[in-house]
Amino acid sequence: MTTLDDLPIRDDLRGLTPYGAPQLDVPVRLNTNENSYPVPEPVVEAIGKALSAELRDLNRYPDRDAVALRADLAEYLGHGLTVDQVWAANGSNEIQQQLLQAFGGPGRTALGFTPAYSMHPLLALGTGTGWIPAARDADFGLTAADAVAQVRAHRPDVVFLCSPNNPTGTALDPAVVAAVLAEAPGMVVVDEAYAEFARPGTVSALAVLPGHPRLVVTRTMSKAFGFAGGRLGYLAADPAVVRAVQLVRLPYHLSALTQAAARAALAHRDALLGTVAAIMEQRDRIVAELRARGHRVADSDANFVLFEVGSDRQLRLGGSDAAPRPGAVDQAAAWRTLLDAGVLVRDVGLPGWLRVTAGTPAETDAFLSAMEKLS
Numbered sequence: 531m532t533t534l535d536d537l538p539i540r541d542d543l544r545g546l547t548p549y550g551a552p553q554l555d556v557p558v559r560l561n562t563n564e565n566s567y568p569v570p571e572p573v574v575e576a577i578g579k580a581l582s583a584e585l586r587d588l589n590r591y592p593d594r595d596a597v598a599l600r601a602d603l604a605e606y607l608g609h610g611l612t613v614d615q616v617w618a619a620n621g622s623n624e625i626q627q628q629l630l631q632a633f634g635g636p637g638r639t640a641l642g643f644t645p646a647y648s649m650h651p652l653l654a655l656g657t658g659t660g661w662i663p664a665a666r667d668a669d670f671g672l673t674a675a676d677a678v679a680q681v682r683a684h685r686p687d688v689v690f691l692c693s694p695n696n697p698t699g700t701a702l703d704p705a706v707v708a709a710v711l712a713e714a715p716g717m718v719v720v721d722e723a724y725a726e727f728a729r730p731g732t733v734s735a736l737a738v739l740p741g742h743p744r745l746v747v748t749r750t751m752s753k754a755f756g757f758a759g760g761r762l763g764y765l766a767a768d769p770a771v772v773r774a775v776q777l778v779r780l781p782y783h784l785s786a787l788t789q790a791a792a793r794a795a796l797a798h799r800d801a802l803l804g805t806v807a808a809i810m811e812q813r814d815r816i817v818a819e820l821r822a823r824g825h826r827v828a829d830s831d832a833n834f835v836l837f838e839v840g841s842d843r844q845l846r847l848g849g850s851d852a853a854p855r856p857g858a859v860d861q862a863a864a865w866r867t868l869l870d871a872g873v874l875v876r877d878v879g880l881p882g883w884l885r886v887t888a889g890t891p892a893e894t895d896a897f898l899s900a901m902e903k904l905s
Contacts, residue, residue: 699830
């Protein structure tokens with residue numbers, strides 16, 4: 531059988547594996563930060579009607595600039611945004627890929643503060659952009675001073691900031707965004723995939739957009755909207771940024787069906803976003819319960835929780851640093867224990883830590899019950 535080594539594949543791709551979490555048939559799947567609630571039936575019907583209306587004209591290409599959809603997205607985001615400040619693509623991954631195609635590439639670099647979204651370095655690799663892994667502090671936080679120092683040291687062409695951050699769930703202080711914008715020589719991309727789940731008082735980078743043409747805020751409909759299967763991501767930025775990514779987008783990259791489904795979903799956003807409060811309640815329940823059991827848990831403004839698999843009682847060690855402590859429980863073994871109990875969570879590669887998606891009350895019950903097996 532032919533292997534990749536038998537093909538003239540790029541040298542920097544040899545030995546890599548595709549991005550993706552395990553897709554396993556288990557009773558409780560809490561590993562990919564999906565919205566656990568199904569699309570409400572009235573919204574299903576509305577999307578079905580919208581798709582049906584497009585079927586007869588599938589012999590024609592869609593609106594390659596998705597103007598109507600972008601107008602709907604601008605209206606949803608608010609902040610005085612207009613259609614020429616919004617761009618849409620097949621998930622925020624494609625949005626960020628297009629940004630790197632336009633502002634990164636060979637001879638240029640992108641920087642991100644790890645641990646963070648693991649697709650960012652892969653997108654950099656795929657676009658020929660050099661990747662610089664910058665550091666967060668031991669508790670996964672990021673101060674303005676630390677961020678500026680690292681940007682100043684590396685002078686990247688693109689800086690990725692995640693708020694809330696994946697996999698930690700932590701939101702950024704607006705001062706960090708402002709400080710990085712003032713220091714960075716190139717583009718600053720704030721990934722706000724989980725913004726709808728942020729706790730009250732959390733400020734979106736959308737508020738900073740006016741007067742900052744090098745700032746880009748990316749969002750997705752996959753999480754809060756429960757539209758992961760629809761694949762719709764978008765950005766808000768200066769109109770010049772939108773014109774730049776239009777230079778690299780594939781022709782007709784958003785199908786007519788995707789545009790129609792997304793517009794129908796946006797028209798029914800109150801119904802779709804009605805689960806956000808319930809998910810936040812389960813997130814906070816997970817944080818409180820795990821901490822009560824002695825686990826260290828990162829503060830979360832997202833729909834997931836990062837937790838240390840061993841408890842203080844098990845490790846018999848104090849301290850507040852988030853690095854793995856001596857005697858820490860192996861997260862791969864803990865992941866398997868939870869899987870054997872029918873609960874699939876995410877091993878993000880942080881020694882001693884796992885990530886769990888906040889789902890329904892029943893899913894939280896199952897997760898917390900399975901966690902007792904780690905005690």
